[in-house]
Amino acid sequence: MSTEPNRRPRRRRALTVLKVLAVLVAAWLVVDKAAALVSPEPQVGHWRGQKGYASYRAAYDAVMADLPEPTRTHDVRTEFGTVRVYEWAAGDDAETRLPVVLLPGAGSGAPMWGDNLPSWIGDRTLYAMDAIGDSGMSTQSVPFTSFDDRAEWVEQMLAGLDIDRAHMVGHSFGGAVAAVHALDRPGRVASLTLLEPVMVLEALPASVYLWSSLLVLPAPQAWKDRAMAEIGGTTVEEVRERTPMSVMVDEGSEHYAAPTQVPRTLTDDEWRSMEMPVRVDIAADKSLAGGREAADRARSLGKDPVTVWPETTHSLPMQAADRLGPELEGYWATHDR
Numbered sequence: 001m002s003t004e005p006n007r008r009p010r011r012r013r014a015l016t017v018l019k020v021l022a023v024l025v026a027a028w029l030v031v032d033k034a035a036a037l038v039s040p041e042p043q044v045g046h047w048r049g050q051k052g053y054a055s056y057r058a059a060y061d062a063v064m065a066d067l068p069e070p071t072r073t074h075d076v077r078t079e080f081g082t083v084r085v086y087e088w089a090a091g092d093d094a095e096t097r098l099p100v101v102l103l104p105g106a107g108s109g110a111p112m113w114g115d116n117l118p119s120w121i122g123d124r125t126l127y128a129m130d131a132i133g134d135s136g137m138s139t140q141s142v143p144f145t146s147f148d149d150r151a152e153w154v155e156q157m158l159a160g161l162d163i164d165r166a167h168m169v170g171h172s173f174g175g176a177v178a179a180v181h182a183l184d185r186p187g188r189v190a191s192l193t194l195l196e197p198v199m200v201l202e203a204l205p206a207s208v209y210l211w212s213s214l215l216v217l218p219a220p221q222a223w224k225d226r227a228m229a230e231i232g233g234t235t236v237e238e239v240r241e242r243t244p245m246s247v248m249v250d251e252g253s254e255h256y257a258a259p260t261q262v263p264r265t266l267t268d269d270e271w272r273s274m275e276m277p278v279r280v281d282i283a284a285d286k287s288l289a290g291g292r293e294a295a296d297r298a299r300s301l302g303k304d305p306v307t308v309w310p311e312t313t314h315s316l317p318m319q320a321a322d323r324l325g326p327e328l329e330g331y332w333a334t335h336d337r
Helices: 004-038 050-064 147-160 173-184 206-216 221-232 244-255 268-273 291-300 321-334
Strands: 072-078 081-088 100-103 126-130 166-171 189-195 278-283 306-309
Touching: 050 244, 072 147, 081 147, 100 173, 147 173, 166 173, 173 189, 189 321, 206 221, 278 291, 291 306
Parallel strands: 100 126, 100 166, 166 189, 189 278, 278 306
Antiparallel strands: 072 081, 081 126
16 A cells, blocks of 8 residues: 555655754854844843744644644753653553653754654653743743753753653754763763754754855845755755644744754764763755764764665654654663663
8 A cells, every 4th residue: 555645744744844944053053143242141042922922832732733642741840941841651561661752853842753753652651842942832041051051951851750761862953952961961861862963973064054144134035945945955845835833833933032052063082971872863865963974973983873864854853754763662672771
């Protein structure tokens, strides 16, 4: 039987995330520097107005309605603010397996894992959250002074959920956060899975800097659409396609003012100091993690497995969901201890 009807909606959701990442990359590269000039003091992420938040919340709820219903919803207090966490509990025969914690890419929050969750629900307890300092249902009350501060809210969230050890998984910006957290708090991490992690292995490609500049300049929308397509590895027509996920992300980027500290590239010594198992998954096309150079560096540092996934871009978790699901479950099972 053909599976094409199921693949098309997934590809559409993946393409909307590519559009999102184009905007967010521009924020990291340009807005962070501009904000430092205008307001040198660190700022907390916040909604620009109640009306904008209401528009975002309606879009967020529409996307969440398509996800499997969580077993529980938590609001975990940390020194930086409150983290909204969704839990899908393990079945009775899987309670001895370690939980999995999913850290999202910027701007996409817990809803980004919608294509992946069905592969894992019931096998082990899953936690997905909206990041502090980003659009979503989490709130920030204390500013970050550096990117590495984000590891602390993750650590406090795990403690608040009584998670002693977990398999940590991060995509894009969340991959950079997961890597810094594993570096700082290795005892909490049973294994680390990095899906297209930005900047921690390699700097962003030069082409991203060039195209992203169009997204923050007073350029025609047609030029901005072309820039997003070039960064995302898609077409202008697909960039312009509207879906519930793209509406949610657009509302968040318009109405939420996010702190934009840039992830740093970890040193060889930092990577080698991580004693937990680390796997790295890289896109073959339009990678924002560094492509084959990032994969080669990860291998040279002893990380295993390191996979370059054919026919994928930065939205690898969505595009490779069917193959990635069982592969990651097998990887976690190998490191349940």
